[in-house]
Structure formats: C-alpha cells, structure tokens
Amino acid sequence: MPTTPGTEPRVEARTADHPSAESGPDARFGRRALLTGGAAGAGIGAVLGIGAALGIPALRDATSGAGAGGSGGSGSTGTNGGDGSDPTVIDAAGFGGESLPCHGAHQAGVMTAPVAHARYVAYTLRPESDRAALARMFRILTGDIEGLTSGRAPLADPEPELAARPSNLTITIGVGPELVRRIDASRVPEWLAPLPAFERDRLDGRHDGGDLLVLLQADDPLPLAHAARMLERDLRSFADVRWSQQGFRQARGAEPNGTTMRNLMGQVDGTINPAPVDEDFASLVWIGSGDDRGDQPTWVHGGSALVLRRIRMQLDTWDMVDRPGREQTIGRTLADGSPLTGGDEHTPVDFEATNANGLPVIPSYAHVRRAHSTDPSERIFRRSTNYDEGGESGLLFACYQRDPLAQFVPIQRRLDELDLLNEWVEHTGSAVFAILPGFTPDTGLGDTLLA
Amino acid sequence: MPTTPGTEPRVEARTADHPSAESGPDARFGRRALLTGGAAGAGIGAVLGIGAALGIPALRDATSGAGAGGSGGSGSTGTNGGDGSDPTVIDAAGFGGESLPCHGAHQAGVMTAPVAHARYVAYTLRPESDRAALARMFRILTGDIEGLTSGRAPLADPEPELAARPSNLTITIGVGPELVRRIDASRVPEWLAPLPAFERDRLDGRHDGGDLLVLLQADDPLPLAHAARMLERDLRSFADVRWSQQGFRQARGAEPNGTTMRNLMGQVDGTINPAPVDEDFASLVWIGSGDDRGDQPTWVHGGSALVLRRIRMQLDTWDMVDRPGREQTIGRTLADGSPLTGGDEHTPVDFEATNANGLPVIPSYAHVRRAHSTDPSERIFRRSTNYDEGGESGLLFACYQRDPLAQFVPIQRRLDELDLLNEWVEHTGSAVFAILPGFTPDTGLGDTLLA
Numbered sequence A, B: 001m002p003t004t005p006g007t008e009p010r011v012e013a014r015t016a017d018h019p020s021a022e023s024g025p026d027a028r029f030g031r032r033a034l035l036t037g038g039a040a041g042a043g044i045g046a047v048l049g050i051g052a053a054l055g056i057p058a059l060r061d062a063t064s065g066a067g068a069g070g071s072g073g074s075g076s077t078g079t080n081g082g083d084g085s086d087p088t089v090i091d092a093a094g095f096g097g098e099s100l101p102c103h104g105a106h107q108a109g110v111m112t113a114p115v116a117h118a119r120y121v122a123y124t125l126r127p128e129s130d131r132a133a134l135a136r137m138f139r140i141l142t143g144d145i146e147g148l149t150s151g152r153a154p155l156a157d158p159e160p161e162l163a164a165r166p167s168n169l170t171i172t173i174g175v176g177p178e179l180v181r182r183i184d185a186s187r188v189p190e191w192l193a194p195l196p197a198f199e200r201d202r203l204d205g206r207h208d209g210g211d212l213l214v215l216l217q218a219d220d221p222l223p224l225a226h227a228a229r230m231l232e233r234d235l236r237s238f239a240d241v242r243w244s245q246q247g248f249r250q251a252r253g254a255e256p257n258g259t260t261m262r263n264l265m266g267q268v269d270g271t272i273n274p275a276p277v278d279e280d281f282a283s284l285v286w287i288g289s290g291d292d293r294g295d296q297p298t299w300v301h302g303g304s305a306l307v308l309r310r311i312r313m314q315l316d317t318w319d320m321v322d323r324p325g326r327e328q329t330i331g332r333t334l335a336d337g338s339p340l341t342g343g344d345e346h347t348p349v350d351f352e353a354t355n356a357n358g359l360p361v362i363p364s365y366a367h368v369r370r371a372h373s374t375d376p377s378e379r380i381f382r383r384s385t386n387y388d389e390g391g392e393s394g395l396l397f398a399c400y401q402r403d404p405l406a407q408f409v410p411i412q413r414r415l416d417e418l419d420l421l422n423e424w425v426e427h428t429g430s431a432v433f434a435i436l437p438g439f440t441p442d443t444g445l446g447d448t449l450l451a
Helices: A025-053 A057-063 A065-069 A131-150 A177-187 A221-235 A281-285 A323-330 A367-371 A408-417 B025-053 B057-063 B065-069 B131-150 B177-187 B221-235 B281-285 B323-330 B367-371 B408-417
Strands: A117-125 A170-175 A212-218 A239-248 A304-313 A385-389 A392-401 A425-435 B117-125 B170-175 B212-218 B239-248 B304-313 B385-389 B392-401 B425-435
Touching: A117 A177, A117 A221, A117 A392, A131 A170, A131 A177, A131 A221, A212 A221, A221 A239, A221 B385, A281 A392, A323 A367, A367 A408, A385 B221, A392 A425, B117 B177, B117 B221, B117 B392, B131 B170, B131 B177, B131 B221, B212 B221, B221 B239, B281 B392, B323 B367, B367 B408, B392 B425
Parallel strands: none
Antiparallel strands: A117 A212, A117 A239, A170 A212, A170 A425, A239 A385, A304 A392, A304 A425, A385 A392, B117 B212, B117 B239, B170 B212, B170 B425, B239 B385, B304 B392, B304 B425, B385 B392
C-alpha cells in the first residue's frame, strides 16, 4: 500500500466523521451522534415530510430506512420480533450507520428486509468441543453478535472502525446435527440431516453440510468481511471453517425499495414468497408457532429450518435458447417477471389458460408449474442471492421453513422429476441447518439447546 | 430456484419499472423514462433544492448523483474528458440507471470517481490471434463497451435486462507486451514488462501478467457480473481467461461522498493522491501529455500505465500488535487517518516533528515516511480495492502513471527495503498493463495501436 509521495497533499473531500483516537466506543458514538446524528437526522425527516406531501415516492425509496427509522437514536433498543424491517438510524450521513436489533423472539436475518450482500460460513466442530466448550462458544458468539451488529465493536475487536458502520449487518446462527448430538443426541429433529438424494443432484462435496453456520448479511461488504473474520477468530478454538460462500443482490439504492431481485439468468427471482406480515407466515417458517404439530424438540421452538442449495447455472447454453424458449421454460416473461398468462409481476399465474390451439399457455414442463403446489402448507420462505466467483455463476438458493421434509422436499422432488430448467442448472452443494431461536439481553444464543 | 407455490401470491412491493417484453431496447428506455424519469426526476430535483436551501449536505450526499446529474436524459452524450465524475442520470428511482460516458480522450474508469465494485480479468491471447484477429477483437470490444456501459445492451446480449441498469459501469481495456508484439514488436514501451523483482515479493504465479486486461467497475455487482460474462463470451475465440480478481470498497451510499476508503487492516487508505482536477495530474498519469519526455510510442499517448499488485494481509498477526504499534507502523491514526504529527486526515505529514525525547514522531520505518518522496514527479494515482475470498484478505493495489519505472518502482523499492508494514503484508501477484487511449463515436479501441 504505498502512499503517494507528494509535497502538496490533495483534498478530494474532507470529512470529520470518523471516530477520534482517544475515545472509547461509547464516547465515539456520542461524538458522532452529536456531530451528525441529531441535526442532520431531523433535517432528513423534515425534507422527507415535504417529499411525502408532494407525493414523490421515489425520494422515499431513495433514502429508504433513513426516513423510515427516524428515531435517530444511537442504540438498538428495539427487537426484531415485529416485521423486523425498519432499521434504526445511527447516522444520517450515508446508510452505513443503520443497524438492526439482534434481540427478539427470532434471530435477525431471516425476516429482516433483504440486503445486498450475504456470506454463509459453515464450520466443522473440533473433536474436543464438548458440551462445556459449546456453552462457552455460544456465550462468545452472543456477545460478538450484540457488538458487531450494533456498531459497538466487541472489546477484543482490534479494528473497531471497521465495525462502527454496520450497514444493517445481521448475524444468524444455525446448527447441524453433530452439534446437537454433542449436547443431547436424543434431541436432533428428524429433518436435521442431509436431504434425501435427488436424481439430478450433482453435489461435489465442496459446499455440503456443516456443524455450525454463521450467516452474515449487510448492505456493505466491508463491515461484513470484518465481522466474518472476527467470528472466525473467536470460533477458532472450537471449530474450523468447512466452506464459505458469498452471495449478492442488486446494490442497496440501485433499485427502488422492494424490487424483486434478478438472478444471473436474467430472471426476476423470488416473486411468490410468503411475507412476514402474512397471517400464516409464522406457521410456515417459525417452529413451534401457529398450528405446529408439536412434534419438534422445544429447543428449536422460535427457530427455523434453513435449506441452502448451491445451484450452478450453465449460462453459455442458456444463452443459446431464444427468448420465447427461455420464457416458456420458466412460465414468466424475462422483461418484468409477469406470468405468460398476463398481468404484472404479482398477478397470479393462470395454470388453466390455453392458447388458440387449445394448449396450456404455461407448459407442463415450466418451472412455475412444477414448483406450484395446491397444498398451502407446502410453502417455503425464499431468500436467495447470486454468486459469481472462480469462473462459476449461479444462485445460492436459501429457504426457511418449519420442516424441510414437508415443505422444501416435495417442491424439489417435483422439480427434480420434470422441470425444463434442469437442462441449465445443477445443484452442486446442499446443507440443512437448524436456525436457533432468538435471544434477548437477558438470554443467550443456544440457551434452549443447553438447557 | 423453486418458486414458492401458493394460492395467494404476495405483494411485498409493486413496481412497474421493468421493460416490457415486446419492445426493443430503445422503446424500453423511452417507456421507462416516461414512467419514472421525467416526473420523478423533476421531483427529486425540486426537493433537493429545498434540502440545499436548508443547508443539509447529508441529503445531497445520500442521493448523490441523482441530484448532481439532473439532466434526466436517456443517453450518454457527454465525454469523460473532463473530470468525468458527474454521472448521467437515466432513472431517478435508484442509482441503477446512472451511466458514465465511455467516449473521450481517455478511457473511462481511471479518473472517474471511485465506485464500490471492481473486477480485473486478465486474458492470454490464443496462438492464432494475429493482427487481423486483434483488429476484429477490438471492434467487438468497442461495440460491447459502448452498449454495456450506456445501459443499451449490445444486440447479441441475451439478457438485456441485466445490462439496462449499469450503475456507473465502466470498462477499461489494457494490453500486455505480447499483444503489442503481435502487432509491432518495435512498439513495446520499455516499462511494459514484468516489474523488476523486489526482495520481498512472494509472487505465487496465480495473478501475474496477462496479454489483455478487462477492468470492470460499477456501483452494483449485478451489471458488473453480467458485463464480465458478455465480454468473456465475445473474447473466447481470441483469448482465454488467465486470472480474475474481484475488489470492493464501502458500498455506494454507505458513507458520505468523498470518504476515503478503509482497507481490511482498518486503515484509511488512499488519502494522499493526485486529483483529476490538479494541474499536474495529466503529466503524472496520461502518457504524452504535459511535459512528457516524448520517448513513448505514440499509440499509447492518451493512455496510462497500470500497475496491479495483489497484497495479501496477515491479519491474524496484525491484530496482535497494540493500537499505538499499528499506528506507528503506518504513521497515521487508525481513528481517522490523520498523521501522528496532528491535524486531520488531509493535514500534511510533518516528517521533521520530534517528541519530548527528541525522537521523530514519524518513525524511520513508518510506511508514510518510506513511501514519501521529495521528487514531485515520483507520484502515482492510486485506485485500490479490498479483496476477501477463499479465506484470504488483502488489497488489490492499483496505480496509474506515465511510467512505472520512474514512478511506482522507486516508491516500492523504498518500501521493499524498509517498511515495518512488510511484517504483515506480502505481494503475491503483479501485473503491468498499458491502458489504451480513449475512443470516440468515430474511432475505436486499439485504433492507434493498429494504425
């Protein structure tokens, strides 16, 4: 990192926004809040009020959370138990200061609004990591997550400046069957195991399974990279990294808020998805809630089941298919994701519609038809990201549910049997984790498992 | 990519912003402009006016280019010959529609304002790629760059929707010595060769050299990934990918505009840097301009010399050094990058200052002292990004100059000899490329080389 020598240093832009050297974390935030949080925050709110009065939704979209949160406080005193999507604004000068509460009935990062960057890091427990060690590990994880997601670096963090602007960082912890077995082998849920094999699986062993999952998500890759490294450092005496996968969506602010992401095949991806505000969301996603059958161990109540599939795209051959052919493969237009049976992106697909020749408009092999179920309990909450590294492109398909065997597996079985899209995708990685229930200032991650 | 089945599709947010299926690229832009560009753009401008009148710089920062550009036109009619940092606004609903002109005396992507994501892709020419083939290749590259950077996908692009929102995408082309030799061996500049070996180099052969460089930069990783793939596809019959490296800075909008980036060691990185508005910028960076000695081949006049070094950071041992030790290693504070001799980030370093014991405040081994030169022509224009993949973290150090042997090499030699930072970094990759001069609607990339 050579510094350009020069007798006249250049001022491209001056900012006095960084924390000062001599003050601790709290003083730092106090000072920043004083400098920028108060007045500027109120200003933004005032101008947003004007924008809203003028009926200009674009402005609300462009500044998003900065207006929605509005409290301007420096702490994360809320919980994510509600819709979990309103960030707390620490600093109005850029969204870097936005943070999401990590406490609540459920962990953050599942039903919080999608952010731009995600990293999944799976660990293999060391042989010596017994119950007592795991209890220590969860205590450390709990403190690290409280610090890193709030912008107050944990005490042992040597680079607090890289943690000070969390950009809606969430850290979500999942466990694999081996971790549960080390605590109590009788409490491993039936579904917490490798998925049943699918005919078309091409798992290469590089992104399968794991004993512990750390899922980091943020709108900025810098605090995410720093947090991932801090956790890796603190986990080192308990577990080794097994694999790591990085995903992305369109950048924060590039599209109007709420725009459904596009995948690297060019498709609008994720349109039909339960929403956290839905009446049946909890019973689909959160274990032990709603009309749950009650046959799951209590330690995972308030948690969820994550299925992560690495889906490699064969984009070179996909590109050779003409546009109508690609649209028929999916059942939706490439332009805006609307069903081939008409309407806009969010219009329901009409599976009965026929064309002038009496043939179905949505072909029998179309992805949307194969993925569709008439059983409303057979639904999943998708939260995928794109990946593109090492000369390989695809989708990190992620979905949350109460029971993968009852929700993801029947969907994937239908796709596995007959989905024209299979010609251009292959599943090369597969993992299932139990997302732990949430925690509060008075409890910790893993408490219910260790109880 | 299973679609969640469900009888009641969910509306998380409705947008009618995507191009319609039946219209071509131009109609698409016309329609989008009609829907969102006009009215919303005016609205943003109006509200920004209010914000500015109230003296709220944060709002201007948060919406940045959307307000600065303001023309709301759908084309990129300007050139990047000026300061090149004001994006043209295509669509006010998010910055995705911003595009930068690719035409000008110099290629875009060098002195254009730093964006969030960068990808360097180096190619090795195929044996059969002779002068005639290279002429075809440059024609294809020229058209692809004009299309992809403006948001109008090239005709052969099967996924125009992934190109429609360029997010300030720039594509910058460099050439290595072998490519020049295939056209005219007598015209290879002396500096267009592997750098002289440095004592502490630890080049592992995975990120060295190359015959052709494609540098893609954008504020959104999605159009960047798509453009990289389109170019790889179109280059396939001429060259094979040799290596690819991805870099990032803080996300667009996370920090106030103009904030100097931080690297993964936590340092403010890149403070002292010539600025495109400086009087001597051109003579430092653009070959054949200012007081250039005139000994460089004319084909590279208007171009520049890029040095790219992959610098791996040993963050685990770096973290073990206490904070004063890390600050003394650099000569600047970690908090805000100000020199240890006082002031703010942009205050000149006082190399003569001594402490109470009569010792220099900036130690003899400090990075800033070793990088500093009293010769003002011995300066470089830095444009680095962070990398963090495959369990490895560091800096993709990039710098532009007229002549690396006269500018980068003396700096790096001083650092190589004595820079305490060497204890925690190692250079594992090294490449030098000649950045071609710019092109206009009437000329093409490589014209001067092929003339």
